[in-house]
Amino acid sequence: MHSHPLIAAVNGAVLPRELTLSITEEANLEWRGKTDQGVQPLAEIRHIRLWAEYSGVGRPAGRAEIRFADGTRIWVSGATRTGASDIDRARVYRAFLQRLHDTLTAQQKAEIAFRRGLANGSPAKGWTAFAVCLALDVALVGFFWNHMREDVQWIARPILVVFGLAGVVLAASVGQAMAGRSYDPNALPDDLLPS
Numbered sequence: 001m002h003s004h005p006l007i008a009a010v011n012g013a014v015l016p017r018e019l020t021l022s023i024t025e026e027a028n029l030e031w032r033g034k035t036d037q038g039v040q041p042l043a044e045i046r047h048i049r050l051w052a053e054y055s056g057v058g059r060p061a062g063r064a065e066i067r068f069a070d071g072t073r074i075w076v077s078g079a080t081r082t083g084a085s086d087i088d089r090a091r092v093y094r095a096f097l098q099r100l101h102d103t104l105t106a107q108q109k110a111e112i113a114f115r116r117g118l119a120n121g122s123p124a125k126g127w128t129a130f131a132v133c134l135a136l137d138v139a140l141v142g143f144f145w146n147h148m149r150e151d152v153q154w155i156a157r158p159i160l161v162v163f164g165l166a167g168v169v170l171a172a173s174v175g176q177a178m179a180g181r182s183y184d185p186n187a188l189p190d191d192l193l194p195s
Contacts, residue, residue, distance in 0.1 A: 130175025
């Protein structure tokens with residue numbers, strides 16, 4: 001049994017705490033802490049979502065949500081308790097997720113929804129976020145296009161076109177992050193497992 005001490009929360013606990021997560025020989029996910037302990041069969045996993053959060057300083061921190069058939073949810077972090085990135089915790093987080101995915105059978109991998117993107121995302125939220133960001137981009141470009149001085153139009157309008165196109169790309173990225181694109185469980189995405 002491989003043990004992985006990580007910051008985690010079970011079933012929406014307000015304060016995440018250090019839990020030791022283990023993948024057992026019986027193909028269970030087990031967690032233990034000072035006050036929390038539990039076990040769930042890997043065969044009962046229905047959804048795994050991975051994303052990376054940027055705290056504004058330093059490296060991004062990996063996050064995961066694992067949902068089981070009975071409604072149990074476990075949020076796992078590759079950061080410190082305060083949310084700061086930490087190289088050692090990031091390595092433990094990566095090792096835990098790699099072991100979890102390697103232990104799943106081919107049938108389990110076919111039944112689980114593997115998503116990348118922000119927690120609690122959905123296709124409806126993705127399309128909504130895309131539409132809002134796109135509308136904001138069009139409104140800003142339109143405003144500046146119509147309200148610039150004539151003597152700077154020759155340089156400002158090409159810059160505005162580039163800015164507008166970059167805004168479309170950003171809107172699509174935000175929409176995809178909110179929607180939660182799928183990922184291949186046999187090739188974990190490096191950008192979501194910072195180490």
